[in-house]
Amino acid sequence: MSQYMTRQRKALLDYLSAHADETFCAREIAAALADVSASAVYRNLAALEAEGKLRRVERSGARETAYQYVGADACKGCLHLKCKKCNRTFHMDAAGAEALLGVVERAEGFAVDKADTVLYGVCELCQDD
Amino acid sequence: MSQYMTRQRKALLDYLSAHADETFCAREIAAALADVSASAVYRNLAALEAEGKLRRVERSGARETAYQYVGADACKGCLHLKCKKCNRTFHMDAAGAEALLGVVERAEGFAVDKADTVLYGVCELCQDD
DNA sequence: CTAGTTGCAAAGAGTTTGCATGGCG
DNA sequence: CGCCATGCAAACTCTTTGCAACTAG
Numbered sequence: 461m462s463q464y465m466t467r468q469r470k471a472l473l474d475y476l477s478a479h480a481d482e483t484f485c486a487r488e489i490a491a492a493l494a495d496v497s498a499s500a501v502y503r504n505l506a507a508l509e510a511e512g513k514l515r516r517v518e519r520s521g522a523r524e525t526a527y528q529y530v531g532a533d534a535c536k537g538c539l540h541l542k543c544k545k546c547n548r549t550f551h552m553d554a555a556g557a558e559a560l561l562g563v564v565e566r567a568e569g570f571a572v573d574k575a576d577t578v579l580y581g582v583c584e585l586c587q588d589d
Numbered sequence: 590m591s592q593y594m595t596r597q598r599k600a601l602l603d604y605l606s607a608h609a610d611e612t613f614c615a616r617e618i619a620a621a622l623a624d625v626s627a628s629a630v631y632r633n634l635a636a637l638e639a640e641g642k643l644r645r646v647e648r649s650g651a652r653e654t655a656y657q658y659v660g661a662d663a664c665k666g667c668l669h670l671k672c673k674k675c676n677r678t679f680h681m682d683a684a685g686a687e688a689l690l691g692v693v694e695r696a697e698g699f700a701v702d703k704a705d706t707v708l709y710g711v712c713e714l715c716q717d718d
Numbered sequence: 719c720t721a722g723t724t725g726c727a728a729a730g731a732g733t734t735t736g737c738a739t740g741g742c743g
Numbered sequence: 744c745g746c747c748a749t750g751c752a753a754a755c756t757c758t759t760t761g762c763a764a765c766t767a768g
Contacts, residue, residue, distance in 0.1 A: 569713035584698035
């Protein structure tokens, strides 16, 4: 668990929370944060993921692990929709998500975990392409 | 595209299709198929993924890329539910999936791609733990 | 036959780790 | 001050690739 709020950890959190709708891999973060070493990036990403401040996400066909900021509980209970074209993340509110997943639970007896599930597809803005 | 059905490719397909409800990474496959080299495993996994016979899947917290067999079109149009406890995959039939995702499309204007989306959670059998 | 495929080993890419130094609380 | 965190570089793990030998059709 992280105990000290170091300059590096703060820079990382600031950066990710300022771009909460995007995902980044360690290399991209290290590039954006010039004075944070690669190992500090990796170590902090792991620590912050364990604390629940970040979430690990899939980026189609990528070999690198990507992370995304998950505000304290801004995303609590809501479902994530990720656009494969623009890579942006959209949120489905808790009520809608609950209704949707309740259907799966009743139909299949399968309890979907909103925190781990991401719906991939194409968002409204990208549907023209 | 694969043109020759070599001993190695056949062994790989046989193995994955015989365990179609499980996922495997290259290392596990190479270990199970003693007389198939690692490079043949990687090359065939890539080729078979391109042909649509395999699908690339996420395994929580894993660094290795995992694959799963996807029969000809047995999974066509259905949504995948993956249990985090037993790692098994369940299928939601096409009709149910369509109904479910249609809701998202209408509510959020987001077109979910069933081929890329996996719902993570806990299956009926594992809910006791 | 002959083009696709394999095995090996070396190269590459991404991530982790040991250790001395630095800095938060 | 003490302990955690950092930076660097080396170690590691997973994956890709070059090349000569092999083999399916």
